[in-house]
Amino acid sequence: MEKQEKIVSMFNNIAPTYDTANRVLSMGIDKSWRDKACSKTFEIYGQKTIEKIVDVACGTGDMILFWKQNAKKKSITLKNIVGIDPSVGMMEVGKKKLPEVEFIEAFATSMPLENSSSDIVSISYGIRNVVQRQEAFFEFARVLKQGGLVVISEFTKNKKESLLDHLTAFYMDKILPFIGGIISKNKEAYRYLPDSIDEFLTTENLCKELENAGFEIVYTKAFSMKISTLIIAKKL
Numbered sequence: 001m002e003k004q005e006k007i008v009s010m011f012n013n014i015a016p017t018y019d020t021a022n023r024v025l026s027m028g029i030d031k032s033w034r035d036k037a038c039s040k041t042f043e044i045y046g047q048k049t050i051e052k053i054v055d056v057a058c059g060t061g062d063m064i065l066f067w068k069q070n071a072k073k074k075s076i077t078l079k080n081i082v083g084i085d086p087s088v089g090m091m092e093v094g095k096k097k098l099p100e101v102e103f104i105e106a107f108a109t110s111m112p113l114e115n116s117s118s119d120i121v122s123i124s125y126g127i128r129n130v131v132q133r134q135e136a137f138f139e140f141a142r143v144l145k146q147g148g149l150v151v152i153s154e155f156t157k158n159k160k161e162s163l164l165d166h167l168t169a170f171y172m173d174k175i176l177p178f179i180g181g182i183i184s185k186n187k188e189a190y191r192y193l194p195d196s197i198d199e200f201l202t203t204e205n206l207c208k209e210l211e212n213a214g215f216e217i218v219y220t221k222a223f224s225m226k227i228s229t230l231i232i233a234k235k236l
Helices: 002-025 029-045 062-073 088-097 133-143 163-184 187-198 203-212
Strands: 053-056 081-085 102-105 118-124 144-154 215-223 228-235
Touching (some): 029 062, 029 118, 029 215, 029 228, 053 062, 053 133, 062 081, 062 118, 081 088, 088 102, 118 133, 133 144, 133 203, 144 203, 203 215, 203 228
Parallel strands (some): 053 081, 053 118, 081 102, 118 144
Antiparallel strands (some): 144 228, 215 228
C-alpha cells in the first residue's frame, strides 16, 4: 500500500500541469487514442442507451470528455458517467472542467458502486499505476453488468525489434522525462513513466489477467508505433 500511496502523492503534485504536459509529450496524439477507444467501444457494445460509464483513474477527466463527446456524435443517450480516482489533486482539476460530473475519491480495487450497475468501465493510462492490478480486474467485473465492457488504453511493454522501436524507446526514456520535468517542475514524476512501462506487462499478460477475472477479450489494437495499446474485454 505504501507504493500505491506514493504514486497518488506524485499525481497530486503534478496535477496543475498534467493536461499541458500530456498534450505536449504526446504531441496531441493521445486525443486520437482516446477517441478511437470510445468509438470502438460504442460500436462493439451496440446500445443506443447507456445507463452508466465508470472511468477509473479518471485523473483530470480527459477520458470522460471523450465519452461524452463520442456519445453525442453517435446519438447515444448516456445517462450517467462517474469518475473515480484516489488523487484528489487530479480530480479538483477535473471538477473545474466538468462541474456536472460526479467524481469519487477511491482506489480501483474498492469502488463504492453497486454490483452489476455499470455498462462500461474504462481506465486510460492508469492501470500500470494500480499496484494490486488483478484485484482491480475482479472489482471491474463486480461493478459491470453481464455483457458489460472493460476498456483499457495503456502503454504496454514491447520488444525492441526495429529501428522505430529503438527510437520510440529513446524518446520515452530520455526526451519525455526531460520535457515533462520542465513543464511540471517534477522530473522524478516523468522519470516514473518510462520506468513504469518498462516494469509493466506485455499486452498478452494483461489479457491473461483479464481472463482470470472472468472477461473475454473482444478487441486489441496497438497505435502509433505500438506506443499505446487498446484492449476491450467483455464480462462473461
